[in-house]
Amino acid sequence: MKCNIGVSLAGIDLRNPVMPASGTFGYGQEYKEVYDLSLLGAIVTKSVTEEPRYGNPLPRIAECSQGMMNSIGLQNPGIKHYINEDLPHLRECYYGPIISNISGFSPEEFGRLAAAVDGQEQVAAIEVNISCPNVKEGGSAFGSDPEMSRKITEEVKKNTSLPVFVKLTPNVTDITEIARACEAGGADGISLINNFRALKIDLKARKPVTAVKYAGLSGPAIKPIALRMVNEVYHAVNIPVIGIGGISKADDVLEMVMAGASAVQVGTANLIDPWACPEIIQKLPQRMEELGISSLDEIRGVI
Numbered sequence: 054m055k056c057n058i059g060v061s062l063a064g065i066d067l068r069n070p071v072m073p074a075s076g077t078f079g080y081g082q083e084y085k086e087v088y089d090l091s092l093l094g095a096i097v098t099k100s101v102t103e104e105p106r107y108g109n110p111l112p113r114i115a116e117c118s119q120g121m122m123n124s125i126g127l128q129n130p131g132i133k134h135y136i137n138e139d140l141p142h143l144r145e146c147y148y149g150p151i152i153s154n155i156s157g158f159s160p161e162e163f164g165r166l167a168a169a170v171d172g173q174e175q176v177a178a179i180e181v182n183i184s185c186p187n188v189k190e191g192g193s194a195f196g197s198d199p200e201m202s203r204k205i206t207e208e209v210k211k212n213t214s215l216p217v218f219v220k221l222t223p224n225v226t227d228i229t230e231i232a233r234a235c236e237a238g239g240a241d242g243i244s245l246i247n248n249f250r251a252l253k254i255d256l257k258a259r260k261p262v263t264a265v266k267y268a269g270l271s272g273p274a275i276k277p278i279a280l281r282m283v284n285e286v287y288h289a290v291n292i293p294v295i296g297i298g299g300i301s302k303a304d305d306v307l308e309m310v311m312a313g314a315s316a317v318q319v320g321t322a323n324l325i326d327p328w329a330c331p332e333i334i335q336k337l338p339q340r341m342e343e344l345g346i347s348s349l350d351e352i353r354g355v356i
């Protein structure tokens with residue numbers, strides 16, 4: 054059997070459904086030393102704001118069972134550096150679609166960021182981050198409010214002709230309500246999920262492990278919840294869903310696709326094993342063959 058692992062995502066043809074998640078791959082420069090980046094379905098770059106940001110105080114990473122926590126706080130070099138330095142360097146070592154993840158502190162900032170990345174060579178889509186758990190303003194506060202989620206989506210759509218994917222926080226009561234609001238605002242797809250707000254305590258110090266008390270939990274620990282939310286959103290909207298949350302092997306990709314995902318993002322796994330993405334991509338057709346699956350379209354949303 055010949056397995057087809059190509060997918061079409063909001064009009065973008067991907068050679069496979071696997072892309073590194075924003076924030077776990079920087080702008081590709083460290084990973085280009087490890088493998089040929091053009092093996093990837095797409096690359097989602099680290100969230101970028103208008104102004105450069107240093108992020109939160111250290112420590113801002115912690116390991117925990119079946120996952121990790123981060124409170125990076127949107128560290129990034131700012132949009133000018135992204136466009137003038139990071140994108141050109143990425144284009145030197147990668148020839149596939151780039152998805153630019155943008156993060157603003159107002160709908161207007163989101164709009165200006167969208168206008169800035171629109172038309173940049175190889176940028177095939179924008180991912181709108183309304184789900185960062187680690188900033189006091191904006192971030193997941195926007196993504197918990199359906200009206201604000203819709204407004205930001207509309208503002209981004211006004212400023213670009215690229216497909217727009219909105220990345221949602223799981224820290225809400227009903228994620229389908231937010232997904233529907235983004236769809237109503239013109240979103241071309243929904244990426245989910247970002248991290249869960251969490252707490253790890255150092256018993257001797259009687260203090261949180263991270264300098265900022267609460268940090269975002271990611272990794273295999275969250276995969277079953279991510280699958281449930283991807284499935285709920287898949288059934289609630291008529292636009293494609295990008296599944297994120299604890300994916301570390303080919304079987305996880307197939308689970309996400311059965312739950313309804315058109316494509317997937319691999320996050321924490323990159324930090325554990327830098328070869329995670331190419332290994333998943335290589336294994337995927339073999340697992341499909343073993344399971345009698347001839348294409349991803351055949352199994353999408355069967356649950």
Ligand code: RRO
Pocket residue numbers: 076100123124125126127128156182184185186187247248269
């Ligand atoms: O930079 C971060 O702290 C961060 C972001 Br923007 C995000 O979207 N998700 C995350 O876990 N960390």
